[in-house]
Amino acid sequence: MASGFQRRSVRPGKNSGSDATSVSKEFQGDLEDMPDWAKPSPEELEAQAVEESAKRDRAAQRASQRAAAPAMPAGSTSRTIASFSEQPAKPGSIEELRAAMEQIVAAPAPAKPSKQERREAREARKAARQAGEPEELSDDQWREKARGILLRQLTASDKTAKQLKDKLLENECPEDIADEVIDRYAEINLVDDERFAKSWVVARARSRGLARGAIKRELRTKGVDDELAAEALEQIDDEAEEQRARELVRAKLRPESMGADRDKALRRLVGMLGRKGYNGGMAFKVAREEWEERFGNRY
Numbered sequence: 001m002a003s004g005f006q007r008r009s010v011r012p013g014k015n016s017g018s019d020a021t022s023v024s025k026e027f028q029g030d031l032e033d034m035p036d037w038a039k040p041s042p043e044e045l046e047a048q049a050v051e052e053s054a055k056r057d058r059a060a061q062r063a064s065q066r067a068a069a070p071a072m073p074a075g076s077t078s079r080t081i082a083s084f085s086e087q088p089a090k091p092g093s094i095e096e097l098r099a100a101m102e103q104i105v106a107a108p109a110p111a112k113p114s115k116q117e118r119r120e121a122r123e124a125r126k127a128a129r130q131a132g133e134p135e136e137l138s139d140d141q142w143r144e145k146a147r148g149i150l151l152r153q154l155t156a157s158d159k160t161a162k163q164l165k166d167k168l169l170e171n172e173c174p175e176d177i178a179d180e181v182i183d184r185y186a187e188i189n190l191v192d193d194e195r196f197a198k199s200w201v202v203a204r205a206r207s208r209g210l211a212r213g214a215i216k217r218e219l220r221t222k223g224v225d226d227e228l229a230a231e232a233l234e235q236i237d238d239e240a241e242e243q244r245a246r247e248l249v250r251a252k253l254r255p256e257s258m259g260a261d262r263d264k265a266l267r268r269l270v271g272m273l274g275r276k277g278y279n280g281g282m283a284f285k286v287a288r289e290e291w292e293e294r295f296g297n298r299y
Contacts, residue, residue, distance in 0.1 A: 139177060146173050146181040150190075160193050161186065162223020197224045197232035205236055209248045212236055214277025242286065245278050249290040259295030266291060 113121070137145065146168055153159050153167055161182050168178040185191040197219055204210045204218065212233045219229040249269050252258065258265045269287035274280065 142173055142177045143181060145171075146177060150181060150185060154190060158196050158199065159191070160196050160223045161191050164191060193224050194228050194231070197228050198235065201232045201235055205244065209244050209276055211241055211245070211277035213279070217277070241278070242282060245273055245282060245286045246290055248273065248276070249287055250294070253290060253294045259291075262291060
């Protein structure tokens with residue numbers, strides 16, 4: 001092969017040799033074996049010779065710099081690589097990398113506390129809580145603990161800001177940090193008293209049959225202000241509330257025994273509706289009308 005010639009080849013198709021149709025750089029034969037149309041031009045040969053010469057010069061420069069580098073201590077796994085502008089630094093050999101990994105694996109792991117030590121630490125924390133001593137945590141640690149408590153509470157069900165703050169204070173979280181974390185959760189809509197109130201009204205009216213008065217009292221105990229509660233209670237109108245009261249009364253009037261004593265049955269029905277927040281006038285009206293619809297023609 002001519003000196004400095006970069007190996008080229010005919011990429012065989014169905015037929016190789018002079019019938020081939022493409023050229024690649026994996027040619028393993030001599031230049032004279034290539035067809036005339038595939039041979040490099042004189043300009044290509046000259047460029048290849050210049051490139052090969054530059055490669056040899058760079059290799060010689062790297063070899064001289066490695067020879068001039070200080071010797072490494074015996075057993076060292078680090079490697080000093082000469083830096084020069086022409087070539088970037090290269091990684092170490094496989095043997096050096098393997099030796100480094102073996103050293104990492106052989107290094108002793110940090111000692112873990114024993115079961116006895118962990119048990120003693122838990123007992124110490126429990127004794128401190130029973131004694132009323134505040135837990136010694138930094139502000140950042142309290143913030144992290146507060147976030148964990150809030151996430152657990154909100155995962156179980158939606159909560160108001162007051163409910164969450166009460167839970168944090170119950171866990172002895174400083175009040176200013178409790179307010180800070182709750183405000184941050186409110187900014188990202190994880191805590192929203194208005195959303196809570198609306199969903200609470202719908203759920204309590206549907207599942208428990210509560211009237212607006214009872215639901216309003218519940219919202220107040222959970223820290224929802226009266227304005228937000230009033231807006232949420234607008235989802236229930238007088239007609240819907242009366243219809244729900246009738247459904248409750250009809251369910252209680254199913255047993256035949258409820259028709260034996262009208263006055264006793266009415267007292268029981270009115271009392272049931274009153275406990276669910278319905279006003280007395282509506283409760284008595286609905287109870288009387290539904291009893292007469294159910295038993296009026298029999299008794």
